[in-house]
Amino acid sequence: DVKVTQSSRYLVKRTGEKVFLECVQDMDHENMFWYRQDPGLGLRLIYFSYDVKMKEKGDIPEGYSVSREKKERFSLILESASTNQTSMYLCASRPGLSPQHFGDGTRLSIL
Amino acid sequence: ILNVEQSPQSLHVQEGDSTNFTCSFPSSNFYALHWYRWETAKSPEALFVMTLNGDEKKKGQISATLNTKEGYSYLYIKGSQPEDSATYLCAFERYNAGNMLTFGGGTRLMVKP
Numbered sequence: 001d002v003k004v005t006q007s008s009r010y011l012v013k014r015t016g017e018k019v020f021l022e023c024v025q026d027m028d029h030e031n032m033f034w035y036r037q038d039p040g041l042g043l044r045l046i047y048f049s050y051d052v053k054m055k056e057k058g059d060i061p062e063g064y065s066v067s068r069e070k071k072e073r074f075s076l077i078l079e080s081a082s083t084n085q086t087s088m089y090l091c092a093s094r095p096g097l098s099p100q101h102f103g104d105g106t107r108l109s110i111l
Numbered sequence: 112i113l114n115v116e117q118s119p120q121s122l123h124v125q126e127g128d129s130t131n132f133t134c135s136f137p138s139s140n141f142y143a144l145h146w147y148r149w150e151t152a153k154s155p156e157a158l159f160v161m162t163l164n165g166d167e168k169k170k171g172q173i174s175a176t177l178n179t180k181e182g183y184s185y186l187y188i189k190g191s192q193p194e195d196s197a198t199y200l201c202a203f204e205r206y207n208a209g210n211m212l213t214f215g216g217g218t219r220l221m222v223k224p
Binding site for chain 2: 031040041042043044045048050056059090096098099100103105
């Protein structure tokens with residue numbers, strides 16, 4: 001069974017902090033994704049990566065960056081956290097054209 | 112940004128009721144339509160991936176249909192049970208979009224015992 005692991009279920013940070021959200025998958029999937037989920041807005045794509053060191057902007061990349069140094073790990077970085085980045089963050093991986101496999105999510109609060 | 116809409120936004124039904132909800136998506140450059148089920152405190156899990164116009168998929172009491180020409184998909188649940196309570200997400204996959212999905216806002220289903 002595919003396992004996508006996000007480093008924290010809940011995280012509280014302060015405005016202006018640099019925040020790292022980590023995601024690891026154990027199935028050698030090429031594609032990895034970061035989404036945020038807000039009430040009534042569904043899942044919105046922040047960034048995705050289709051290979052090591054490759055990244056593409058999604059629909060809402062502003063205020064975020066990503067890093068993929070190894071195939072199994074995809075990190076989301078909030079360069080200077082702001083209160084409007086309080087949200088649920090979901091990581092997913094996908095082997096080619098099959099369905100996505102999701103992590104359990106990180107509920108991030110920025111105070 | 113692609114427009115993928117789901118309706119209704121939420122739905123309350125009694126145990127044993129059958130229900131259905133809708134996902135509408137762009138009818139051009141269609142590649143696939145995904146349905147996911149997301150229970151509270153769990154991760155979303157894939158229900159169906161549909162690629163052909165007229166496709167029908169079934170998993171237990173849940174089924175889905177696809178109309179790519181008019182840009183909609185229906186998800187049906189026959190005889191809802193409390194354990195069917197979840198948010199149901201559809202996601203549109205555009206042709207040649209590098210494996211990206213565009214999600215709708217979801218339909219939150221609550222089934223009362």
